[in-house]
Amino acid sequence: MRFFAAFLLLCSLPANDVTAAEKPNILFIFADDQCFDTLRAGGNDEVHTPNLDRLTRRGTTFSRTYNQGGWHGAICVASRTMLNTGRHLWHARDIENDLKSEWVPQKKMWSQLMSSAGYQTFFTGKWHVKADPPQIFDVARHIRGGMPKDTKAGYDRPQSKDDTSWLPWDTAQGGFWEGGKHWSEVVADDAVDYLQMAAADVRPFFMYIAFNAPHDPRQSPKEFVDMYPAEKIRIPSSFVPKYEHEIGVYGIRDEKLAPIPRTEWSVQVNRQEYYAIITHMDQQIGRILDKLEESGQADNTWIFFTADHGLACGHHGLMGKQNMFDHSARVPFIVCGPGVDQNRRRDEFIYLQDVMPTSLQLAETDIPEHVEFQSLLPLLKGDSAATPRTAVSGAYMMTQRMITVGSDKMILYPEIGVSVLYDLAQDPLELRDLSNQPGATATKQRLFQQLLKEQQSTGDPLDLKQSFPDFG
Numbered sequence: 001m002r003f004f005a006a007f008l009l010l011c012s013l014p015a016n017d018v019t020a021a022e023k024p025n026i027l028f029i030f031a032d033d034q035c036f037d038t039l040r041a042g043g044n045d046e047v048h049t050p051n052l053d054r055l056t057r058r059g060t061t062f063s064r065t066y067n068q069g070g071w072h073g074a075i076c077v078a079s080r081t082m083l084n085t086g087r088h089l090w091h092a093r094d095i096e097n098d099l100k101s102e103w104v105p106q107k108k109m110w111s112q113l114m115s116s117a118g119y120q121t122f123f124t125g126k127w128h129v130k131a132d133p134p135q136i137f138d139v140a141r142h143i144r145g146g147m148p149k150d151t152k153a154g155y156d157r158p159q160s161k162d163d164t165s166w167l168p169w170d171t172a173q174g175g176f177w178e179g180g181k182h183w184s185e186v187v188a189d190d191a192v193d194y195l196q197m198a199a200a201d202v203r204p205f206f207m208y209i210a211f212n213a214p215h216d217p218r219q220s221p222k223e224f225v226d227m228y229p230a231e232k233i234r235i236p237s238s239f240v241p242k243y244e245h246e247i248g249v250y251g252i253r254d255e256k257l258a259p260i261p262r263t264e265w266s267v268q269v270n271r272q273e274y275y276a277i278i279t280h281m282d283q284q285i286g287r288i289l290d291k292l293e294e295s296g297q298a299d300n301t302w303i304f305f306t307a308d309h310g311l312a313c314g315h316h317g318l319m320g321k322q323n324m325f326d327h328s329a330r331v332p333f334i335v336c337g338p339g340v341d342q343n344r345r346r347d348e349f350i351y352l353q354d355v356m357p358t359s360l361q362l363a364e365t366d367i368p369e370h371v372e373f374q375s376l377l378p379l380l381k382g383d384s385a386a387t388p389r390t391a392v393s394g395a396y397m398m399t400q401r402m403i404t405v406g407s408d409k410m411i412l413y414p415e416i417g418v419s420v421l422y423d424l425a426q427d428p429l430e431l432r433d434l435s436n437q438p439g440a441t442a443t444k445q446r447l448f449q450q451l452l453k454e455q456q457s458t459g460d461p462l463d464l465k466q467s468f469p470d471f472g
Helices: 002-012 015-021 050-058 075-085 089-103 110-116 183-198 253-257 264-295 352-362 440-458
Strands: 025-031 060-066 120-126 139-144 205-210 301-307 333-336 344-351 391-396 400-405 408-413 418-423
Touching (some): 050 264, 050 301, 050 333, 060 391, 075 089, 075 110, 075 352, 110 205, 110 352, 120 183, 139 183, 183 205, 264 301, 301 352, 333 352, 344 352, 400 440, 408 440
Parallel strands (some): 025 205, 025 301, 060 344, 120 139
Antiparallel strands (some): 301 333, 391 400, 400 408, 408 418
16 A cells, blocks of 8 residues: 555656656664774674675675874764765864854755755664754754763773773763663664665655764673673784874873773773674664665665774874874765665775765755865766866864875874884785885875865965975
C-alpha cells in the first residue's frame, strides 16, 4: 500500500518534483576525532570495525583524505564550517560570524542547497557550527555541541595501573551517558526512526548523521572496553614522552588527557578507550545500514563516511588534533553508491569537505560559485578530464603550517623558525626528519613555493617569508 500511495503521489507532482523524486538519496555519516588508521579494513588489525569494513568492501576508499586545519583549538568547528559552507579554511573563518545573518537567509548552507534541489533534509548529532540546524534542516533532532557539559571525566590520567578513578562504562560519570543511554545510540535511534518516516515521503532524503564519537570523554559500554585489554594495546612506533619542539599545544585540554611526560601505560589506556568507542559507534552505524537495507532504499542511496579530523592519541608525544601530522590531519573517507567501484582504494589527494560539492552534483543542481572544494564524481566515474589535486596543505592557528606534494611532506613552525621534512612513501609514520639529509634544503624550497600558492587558495593571512626567509 505504501508503494502504491507513493506512486499515486508521484503521478500528481509537477514535472520538476518528479525529477527530484528520481534523484538518489544521500546518507552522510560523520565521526568526530577519528584517525584514518582506525579501520580494520584499512590495515589496523587491533581495532574491530565490522560495519565500516562492510562499507569499505561495498565502495571506494580515498586513502589520502585531509582536513585543512583550524583557527583555534576546536578543530571540529573549522572542519564543520568548511563542510557546510564549502569555503576553504581561512575564508570559512572570515564568514563564520555571518552565517546566521547572511548565509542562512540567503540559503547558501549545504543542507539548504540540498533542500532547494528537492531533498528532504535531516540532521542529528554533533553540529558545532554558528548556524541553527532547525533553520536549515527540514527535520533536526538531538542537536549536540562539542563536549558534554556535565562530564566528570578526569584529566591527567591514568597515573598508574592502579588508577581507576574514572571508568568509561560508569554511567554516573555523565559525559556521553544520558539517562543510561550513550549518545551514539541516540544518534542511531534518530537515524533509524527517520528512515521509517522518510519512507512515506516521495522526496529523496539527505541525512546528515553526526556522531560525537570517538571524541573524548571516550566512553562506551564495558563489553566494548573489555574487547581491548590495555596491556595488549601496541605502543605507537612514534611514541615519545613529549614532542621535541615547543609548538604551543600542551596547554590545550586535549593534551591534558594523559600525564606529561607521557607514560606507555597512559597511552595504552587512552588507545584502549579510543578503540572501544569506535567499535561501539561502528555497531550503531551497522544498525543504520541494516535499516537502510530493510527500507528498500539501499540501491538508490549514496553513502559517505568520514570524520572531521584525526587524532594523535599517543603518537609523537601528543594526544590531540592540534598538529599537522597525518594521524591528526588525515581521516577515513568511504563512498558507496550506484556504479561506484567496490573494494577499491584510491590514493588521490582529497579534502573531506569535497563531499559537499559531490552531493550537490549527485542532486543534479548547480554547484554555487562560493563553493571552493571539488566534486569527486569525475574521479569516481573515471572521467578523463578529472584533475586530481597535486598537493594538500594544512594550518593550525598562526603556529603551524603543512604542505604535502606527492610523498614529500614539510611541516613548518613559524613562531620558532623550525621546519621538518618527511618522505611519506618511505616513512608513513613520520618517524625520520630528513632535514639534515643531502638535498633537503632544495626539497623544502620547492615545497615552500607550493605552500605559498596554497595559502592564496585558502586565504591564509600568515606571511611565512618572515619566519623562513631562506625558503622564499
